[in-house]
Amino acid sequence: MVRESNIIQIIGETEYARLRKIRCLLVGAGGIGSELLKDLILMNFGEISVVDLDTIDLSNLNRQFLFRQKDIKKSKSSVAVKAVEHCNNSKLQAYQGNIMDTKEFPLHWFDQFDILFNALDNLAARRYVNKISQFLKKPLIESGTAGFDGYIQPIIPGQSECFDCTSKETPKTYPVCTIRSTPSQPVHCVVWAKDFLFNQLFNDLSEGEGQEGETSKDWGSDDVDEIKRIQEESQELKELQDIVRSGDMKRVTRMLEKLFVEDIAKLLKIENLWKNGRTKPVALAKENLEGEYDETLLLSVDQVGTLEEQIAEFINSSKRLMKRLIGAEANAQGIEFDKDDEDTLRFVSSASNIRSLIFGIPVQSIFDIKKIAGNIIPAVASTNGIIAGLSSLISLRVLQLLPETKDKGVLDINMAFTSKASNISNDRYLSNPKLARPNCKCVVCSRVLRGVVKMSDDGLKEITLGGLVEELRGKYDFPEDISLMDTQDQRLLIDYDFDDLQGKTLGEMGLKEGSVLLFSDEMDEDQIRKPIELYLSMGQERLVLPDLPAEYIEGQTPVREEEEPSEISANADANDGVIILDDDLPEDNQLGDKRPLDSGDDADRKRVKIGDNDDGDDDDDNDDVIELD
Amino acid sequence: MNNENKLSSDEIALYDRQIRLWGMAAQARMRSTQVLLIGIGAIGQEIAKNIVLSGIGQLTLLDDRILTEEDLGSQFFVSKNEVSMKRLEAAGPRIADLNPRVTLHVDTDKLRAKNDEYFSKFDLIVGTELIPADASWLNDATRRLNIPLYITGSNGLSAYCFIDLIQFDSQDTKLQSQIPTKLGKVSKNRTITNIEIKEDSNNNDKKQEIITTRHIYKSFSELLKTFTFEGLHRRQIKRMSNMVPLTLALLTIPEELNNEQLTIDQLKEYTLKVCNQGGLLKDILRDESIEQMVRQRNIEFSPVAAIMGGAVAQDVINILGKKQSPLNNFIVFDGITLDMPIYEL
Ligand SMILES: [Zn+2]
Numbered sequence: 001m002v003r004e005s006n007i008i009q010i011i012g013e014t015e016y017a018r019l020r021k022i023r024c025l026l027v028g029a030g031g032i033g034s035e036l037l038k039d040l041i042l043m044n045f046g047e048i049s050v051v052d053l054d055t056i057d058l059s060n061l062n063r064q065f066l067f068r069q070k071d072i073k074k075s076k077s078s079v080a081v082k083a084v085e086h087c088n089n090s091k092l093q094a095y096q097g098n099i100m101d102t103k104e105f106p107l108h109w110f111d112q113f114d115i116l117f118n119a120l121d122n123l124a125a126r127r128y129v130n131k132i133s134q135f136l137k138k139p140l141i142e143s144g145t146a147g148f149d150g151y152i153q154p155i156i157p158g159q160s161e162c163f164d165c166t167s168k169e170t171p172k173t174y175p176v177c178t179i180r181s182t183p184s185q186p187v188h189c190v191v192w193a194k195d196f197l198f199n200q201l202f203n204d205l206s207e208g209e210g211q212e213g214e215t216s217k218d219w220g221s222d223d224v225d226e227i228k229r230i231q232e233e234s235q236e237l238k239e240l241q242d243i244v245r246s247g248d249m250k251r252v253t254r255m256l257e258k259l260f261v262e263d264i265a266k267l268l269k270i271e272n273l274w275k276n277g278r279t280k281p282v283a284l285a286k287e288n289l290e291g292e293y294d295e296t297l298l299l300s301v302d303q304v305g306t307l308e309e310q311i312a313e314f315i316n317s318s319k320r321l322m323k324r325l326i327g328a329e330a331n332a333q334g335i336e337f338d339k340d341d342e343d344t345l346r347f348v349s350s351a352s353n354i355r356s357l358i359f360g361i362p363v364q365s366i367f368d369i370k371k372i373a374g375n376i377i378p379a380v381a382s383t384n385g386i387i388a389g390l391s392s393l394i395s396l397r398v399l400q401l402l403p404e405t406k407d408k409g410v411l412d413i414n415m416a417f418t419s420k421a422s423n424i425s426n427d428r429y430l431s432n433p434k435l436a437r438p439n440c441k442c443v444v445c446s447r448v449l450r451g452v453v454k455m456s457d458d459g460l461k462e463i464t465l466g467g468l469v470e471e472l473r474g475k476y477d478f479p480e481d482i483s484l485m486d487t488q489d490q491r492l493l494i495d496y497d498f499d500d501l502q503g504k505t506l507g508e509m510g511l512k513e514g515s516v517l518l519f520s521d522e523m524d525e526d527q528i529r530k531p532i533e534l535y536l537s538m539g540q541e542r543l544v545l546p547d548l549p550a551e552y553i554e555g556q557t558p559v560r561e562e563e564e565p566s567e568i569s570a571n572a573d574a575n576d577g578v579i580i581l582d583d584d585l586p587e588d589n590q591l592g593d594k595r596p597l598d599s600g601d602d603a604d605r606k607r608v609k610i611g612d613n614d615d616g617d618d619d620d621d622n623d624d625v626i627e628l629d
Numbered sequence: 630m631n632n633e634n635k636l637s638s639d640e641i642a643l644y645d646r647q648i649r650l651w652g653m654a655a656q657a658r659m660r661s662t663q664v665l666l667i668g669i670g671a672i673g674q675e676i677a678k679n680i681v682l683s684g685i686g687q688l689t690l691l692d693d694r695i696l697t698e699e700d701l702g703s704q705f706f707v708s709k710n711e712v713s714m715k716r717l718e719a720a721g722p723r724i725a726d727l728n729p730r731v732t733l734h735v736d737t738d739k740l741r742a743k744n745d746e747y748f749s750k751f752d753l754i755v756g757t758e759l760i761p762a763d764a765s766w767l768n769d770a771t772r773r774l775n776i777p778l779y780i781t782g783s784n785g786l787s788a789y790c791f792i793d794l795i796q797f798d799s800q801d802t803k804l805q806s807q808i809p810t811k812l813g814k815v816s817k818n819r820t821i822t823n824i825e826i827k828e829d830s831n832n833n834d835k836k837q838e839i840i841t842t843r844h845i846y847k848s849f850s851e852l853l854k855t856f857t858f859e860g861l862h863r864r865q866i867k868r869m870s871n872m873v874p875l876t877l878a879l880l881t882i883p884e885e886l887n888n889e890q891l892t893i894d895q896l897k898e899y900t901l902k903v904c905n906q907g908g909l910l911k912d913i914l915r916d917e918s919i920e921q922m923v924r925q926r927n928i929e930f931s932p933v934a935a936i937m938g939g940a941v942a943q944d945v946i947n948i949l950g951k952k953q954s955p956l957n958n959f960i961v962f963d964g965i966t967l968d969m970p971i972y973e974l
Contacts, residue, residue: 003699009924042931061682062644062647062682063682065727302641380647381683390932392935393786394967414966420956423803426971
């Protein structure tokens with residue numbers, strides 16, 4: 001008996017020989033990634049490349065079992081690969097980098113793999129790898145966990161649903177007035193303390209408040225007085241900003257007075273707010289502000305603390321932050337909220353709790369506030385173990401390595417999500433629906449054709465936008481009215497009434513390896529050509545356009561992602577009550593949202609997302625800022 | 630929580646992500662528990678990994694086997710140059726290294742050398758890779774001593790777990806729906822014994838129900854003697870994975886037949902008996918499945934071990950923290966369809 005005897009019993013000699021040649025890409029070496037690496041190695045896959053951007057953090061060690069205390073701050077992918085050496089029989093390669101970096105990981109780099117495994121923690125990267133899998137027609141096993149909830153979804157391009165075929169959970173947002181005037185839950189106060197107060201005081205160093213987007217805000221009220229008060233309050237914050245930047249520690253109590261006495265008094269004057277029996281806030285009393293406070297107080301993280309203690313925490317953390325701002329460098333950059341930065345966390349926690357006390361809302365420990373403010377998703381080893389096990393196991397079916405299912409089609413393969421642990425069912429540990437066909441409305445896999453354009457550096461320098469459009473129109477036999485868009489930043493490059501840029505070369509337009517162009521039929525007809533997404537891949541030839549079939553879709557209706565209820569989204573992203581704002585998210589309605597270059601319409605493109613942070617590679621330090629307005 | 634049971638700030642930082650799942654009190658409680666894990670093969674190592682990471686107080690590993698070349702294909706915590714050492718001597722140090730806060734004991738005695746006095750030290754026992762006779766013998770002891778027991782094992786692409794918590798009261802909290810939960814029997818082995826209504830602190834117009842459910846269990850030998858699938862939906866019976874009756878057949882087949890010489894016909898004979906006793910449809914049985922089970926009998930496979938080991942460890946951690954409803958009382962995993970039903974047998 002030898003090491004491989006078990007797997008040979010399961011898949012057979014011939015398939016085992018194939019398995020030894022399979023090259024896997026594992027994206028993420030965090031919670032699921034650590035477990036997947038273990039499983040793939042024990043299964044004796046031929047080659048495994050592991051990509052992760054992150055370094056190891058203390059809070060990873062409860063589940064990312066390849067890492068130890070001594071590894072903290074080191075690269076996840078390389079530590080992971082070293083930690084499996086003792087039992088490894090595969091060719092391993094570790095990369096520390098962002099999978100979306102087209103310089104380090106151009107499209108042709110992905111082409112070397114036979115299968116992609118997503119072990120990610122954020123929506124943007126998941127969508128990106130999903131698109132790559134669609135461009136290259138490579139199978140992808142998508143997975144995710146949050147607490148006891150988890151799912152796996154095998155994706156076989158062209159044959160089964162892609163990651164974007166079902167809409168992902170919509171973000172939870174709060175109306176401005178709830179946050180600024182009428183909070184009723186701890187989370188409202190945390191959002192106020194973190195996004196409004198902390199950001200304005202310590203991070204927003206620009207002079208003068210921008211007025212953009214004021215009209216499009218969800219105020220949650222049409223009370224003119226209230227909206228006016230909120231706007232005035234923002235202006236008045238200038239005074240507090242000055243205090244913060246003055247470094248004059250004696251003026252810290254003035255901040256308390258303004259925020260927790262004067263602002264509350266003004267709020268109480270807007271009678272409409274308190275008409276329907278809503279509990280009125282009670283401003284802090286004078287003696288609260290003037291009393292002695294403990295200059296050395298540091299509440300323990302699981303302590304709730306009294307009002308006096310919260311005030312002391314507020315003053316102490318404000319002073320520490322002000323000291324940091326005095327340093328010239330920090331002053332220029334401001335201080336960003338970071339849940340692992342004690343001073344910022346304690347400031348937000350105490351400010352939020354003082355506000356809660358004023359509004360009669362339960363006070364929370366620093367530990368609890370850290371979760372809300374830092375968008376922390378619970379995570380545990382067992383769920384990751386189960387999900388990684390399912391992911392690696394189902395890869396055998398996707399790669400057609402299981403003799404029992406040799407003659408079964410793609411739509412006989414199962415996806416899976418936790419059922420018992422997610423309180424969905426008492427009589428199934430997992431739910432295991434079969435894969436569905438691609439959603440015919442999905443703009444990622446169905447409402448678009450995809451191909452790779454090969455181009456040389458010379459081509460980039462010489463070919464103009466107009467020239468490229470002519471080539472495209474000729475090759476694919478598109479009609480007169482077309483549009484060409486750079487999907488990276490939703491830039492319209494050319495269409496029937498915007499041709500200012502047609503003399504510019506592709507290079508001048510900033511197109512490069514990894515740029516994705518969208519070429520669309522804009523005729524006003526019932527049947528129009530299916531849009532084509534073209535990936536720019538740099539090579540030797542001046543310009544090679546891919547062969548693509550001529551397919552049609554219904555015209556008129558703008559192509560955009562349909563909001564359809566997802567059967568699995570409840571589990572996939574089961575973390576509710578967390579709000580994050582991620583500026584870097586690709587817009588999902590990219591096909592319906594074309595704007596001319598430099599249209600200056602960039603104002604309110606911020607999107608608030610929920611569930612965009614789970615236990616894939618635990619990148620919970622991404623700069624997600626809680627949304628306020 | 631008294632001071633002795635309070636978590637240190639280091640512990641809070643290390644266990645942060647899971648404390649957010651089960652709370653500080655459960656995390657602190659886990660620190661004072663002792664678990665015995667018998668068998669440190671593929672599933673055993675997965676269970677050990679998960680519960681050591683979770684931060685339980687003390688874990689004892691009991692295994693007398695020698696590490697083989699074959700073990701290297703499905704067990705993570707061992708290495709090639711350790712072949713022919715005691716398996717536990719190879720895997721023990723790597724498992725201990727996962728979490729220095731957990732006290733790990735290794736014991737290379739035979740299971741049958743142990744007695745009630747030994748078992749009585751533990752709050753919970755997990756047996757893996759046990760032959761049915763040993764499972765029954767162990768279960769008799771845990772019943773005498775009133776200790777929760779999990780018995781788990783795998784056969785290639787499939788795996789199973791038997792659970793005997795004797796009697797267990799769980800508490801689940803859920804938002805009250807239109808139709809309030811009622812007291813009384815909810816299934817063969819579960820009865821709701823108490824419902825407490827609580828205001829939702831985050832949402833004033835919603836009420837929460839704290840539901841106490843009493844779970845009743847059977848011993849391993851009684852389950853094998855008396856199991857029946859009565860009460861299942863016709864559809865559930867029709868689409869039942871072949872792995873369910875096949876697993877039960879392997880557990881009930883006489884010990885002298887359960888070896889490398891086991892034939893397809895022999896296994897089929899016992900599987901038909903299982904169908905008879907359990908009220909299952911004989912025509913769901915496929916010859917390929919029987920052949921698969923004969924070929925893969927007792928074979929360890931890492932992804933399957935990870936899945937069942939994860940499920941068992943999660944339930945162990947769950948009941949040590951006394952949280953949600955535990956498993957009750959027999960689960961089977963089918964690695965081809967990813968089907969994983971839970972049966973109250
Ligand atoms: Zn799709």
